[in-house]
Amino acid sequence: xxxxxxxxxxxxxxxxxxxxxxxxxxxxxxxxxxxxxxxxxxxxxxxxxxxxxxxxxxxxxxxxxxxxxxxxxxxxxxxxxxxxxxxxxxxxxxxxxxxxxxxxxxxxxxxxxxxxxxxxxxxxxxxxxxxxxxxxxxxxxxxxxxxxxxxxxxxxxxxxxxxxxxxxxxxxxxxxxxxxxxxxxxxxxxxxxxxxxxxxxxxxxxxxxxxxxxxxxxxxxxxxxxxxxxxxxxxxxxxxxxxxxxxxxxxxxxxxxxxxxxxxxxxxxxxxxxxxxxxxxxxxxxxxxxxxxxxxxxxxxxxxxxxxxxxxxxxxxxxxxxxxxxxxxxxxxxxxxxxxxxxxxxxxxxxxxxxxxxxxxxx
Numbered sequence: 001x002x003x004x005x006x007x008x009x010x011x012x013x014x015x016x017x018x019x020x021x022x023x024x025x026x027x028x029x030x031x032x033x034x035x036x037x038x039x040x041x042x043x044x045x046x047x048x049x050x051x052x053x054x055x056x057x058x059x060x061x062x063x064x065x066x067x068x069x070x071x072x073x074x075x076x077x078x079x080x081x082x083x084x085x086x087x088x089x090x091x092x093x094x095x096x097x098x099x100x101x102x103x104x105x106x107x108x109x110x111x112x113x114x115x116x117x118x119x120x121x122x123x124x125x126x127x128x129x130x131x132x133x134x135x136x137x138x139x140x141x142x143x144x145x146x147x148x149x150x151x152x153x154x155x156x157x158x159x160x161x162x163x164x165x166x167x168x169x170x171x172x173x174x175x176x177x178x179x180x181x182x183x184x185x186x187x188x189x190x191x192x193x194x195x196x197x198x199x200x201x202x203x204x205x206x207x208x209x210x211x212x213x214x215x216x217x218x219x220x221x222x223x224x225x226x227x228x229x230x231x232x233x234x235x236x237x238x239x240x241x242x243x244x245x246x247x248x249x250x251x252x253x254x255x256x257x258x259x260x261x262x263x264x265x266x267x268x269x270x271x272x273x274x275x276x277x278x279x280x281x282x283x284x285x286x287x288x289x290x291x292x293x294x295x296x297x298x299x300x301x302x303x304x305x306x307x308x309x310x311x312x313x314x315x316x317x318x319x320x321x322x323x324x325x326x327x328x329x330x331x332x333x334x335x336x337x338x339x340x341x342x343x344x345x346x347x348x349x350x351x352x353x354x355x356x357x358x359x360x361x362x363x
Contacts, residue, residue, distance in 0.1 A: 001363050013216050014186045015161040019057060021160075021188070022218050027235045027273050030118065030162075030243040031056035031266060032141075032222075034114040034256050039085065044098065046248055050109050054266040055274075058116035060139060060243070061106070063126040066093045089090065095253070118162075120138050127154045131180055135159070137186075142166030142194045142222075148179045155184035162241060163214075164222045165192030165207075170214075188241050189215065191234075192222040196259035200225060205234050212238070224259050227335040228269040235273045236280070244269060245282050294353040299325025301350050308345040313338065315360045319351070320327070328353055 013022035021028040031051035037044035044061065067090075073088030084333065085095035086192045098106070103119070110117035120139040121127035127138065127150070143238065144150050155161055161180050165173050173189070179189050188294040191207045193199075208219040220241030221234035231242050240263040247260035287295065300321040308318055316337050321330045327350035328336065336351055339358040345351060 013190065014133065014137075014218065016058070016118075016160055018236075019116060021334060022240050025240065026057075026277055027239060028082060028220075028335065029056045029270050029273060030060050030241065031115075032243050032245045033059055033061045034120075034245055034260075035062055036247045036254060036256055036260060037061065037096075037098065038252065038254050039095045039098065041102045042097065042108055044102070045109055048115070050246065050248065050263045050266065052110075052113035052115055054246075054263065056115065056266065058118050058347075060108055060118035061098070062120040062122065062141070063103070063130055064093065064097060064122040065125040066090060066097060067232060068123045068125055083255050085253070090138045102148045103129070107133060107135075111181065121150070121154060124150060124153050127157070131157050131159075137162055140164065140170065142192050145176050146172050148176065151176055151179045152183065154302060155180045155182070156184075158184060160186040160188065161218070162190060162243075164190045164191035164243075166222070170210075173194060173211070174214070177217065186203070188218040188220050188222045190222040190241060190243065191239075191299050193224065196224050198223070198225045202229065203230055203231070205237055206239060208234070208239060224272040226259075228261065228265055228272065231269055232272050236276055242273065245319065257355075261297065296324050296326040298323060300330040301325055301327030302330065302336055302355075303350050304345045304347055307347040308341050309343055310342050310344050311329075314341060314355075320334065320347075324350075328355060332356065 005018055011023035013018045013025060019028060033044065033047040037047060048059050070090060075088065077089045079086065079089040079092045084092050085185045086092040107117040116136060118137060118139055118143050119130040119135050121130050122141065139162045140151060142164040145165055161184060163176060189211045193202050203225055211219045217239050221231060221239040222243040223231045231244055235242055245256050245260035245265045247257045247262060248259060249258050250262055300323055301321050303322045305318055305320040308314060314336055319336060321335055336355050338360050339355060340361060342358060
């Protein structure tokens with residue numbers, strides 16, 4: 001990673017479970033189940049298996065203590081919509097919560113399938129539970145970026161913090177960063193646009209670079225856009241974490257299904273990110289071994305335009321550029337001019353490679 005002043009920075013990494021996340025590491029892909037389990041352990045288990053089949057790195061669900069985060073009026077507000085799971089908003093939200101013993105079973109299933117198990121903590125009580133559950137990092141949703149009390153509570157637990165920054169100002173992000181860093185330097189800021197789905201012209205992936213330069217922090221992307229191209233672009237631009245909602249079926253009732261990836265979409269996203277990482281490759285320009293036979297077949301070499309007798313001082317009009325490309329490269333033609341041929345060179349043949357060492361007329 002290079003700083004804008006041209007100096008090389010020290011790589012930044014955090015450890016999440018058995019994975020290193022950050023500079024020089026593979027992009028950490030979080031399959032965000034959210035509340036797309038619809039309150040069903042069976043459906044949550046299906047989501048975990050889908051994430052494993054897609055080869056995501058982690059699967060994540062959301063944990064709320066509903067009565068801790070909503071006023072009585074909000075809890076009792078009528079909530080009548082096609083996505084409602086109760087007659088009031090409180091009933092709806094509570095229906096989307098899983099019992100704590102279910103979380104333990106889901107964590108075990110996730111680990112058995114080789115994934116990291118994560119949770120978003122929407123309040124202190126939920127954060128304490130997730131800590132007891134043994135999650136290796138905390139996710140904080142955009143809705144709680146300004147909840148400095150919660151940020152500090154979670155940061156003090158000493159685990160990596162993945163903080164989404166949707167629907168917030170740069171000043172609010174700076175305040176959140178300072179809050180976390182007072183007791184924890186393991187921070188990844190996720191650029192996010194909190195609309196479902198997000199419009200492409202409001203995604204603003206370049207904000208990741210702004211965060212990196214302003215806060216000297218690891219950056220990632222939590223996406224709600226349609227399709228997978230934008231998330232893939234985020235990985236190309238240096239996101240070390242990509243988070244996307246996914247579901248069994250986008251037509252299911254519930255708040256997040258419509259803006260989620262279905263199983264094939266999640267599979268393609270992970271596949272494409274891994275291919276992008278391979279394609280980014282090395283910063284060193286060189287001829288690839290696979291290119292060598294193509295170069296020999298298609299590139300041009302220096303050849304004798306007409307026969308050149310031994311003892312002749314070679315001039316440019318005696319030379320031409322033709323394939324194959326396994327002779328003296330075309331860009332070395334002028335290095336042959338002025339040399340004395342020690343042997344006969346037949347017409348329309350490659351000038352021998354050792355011609356670059358032949359005696360020059362000047363000597």
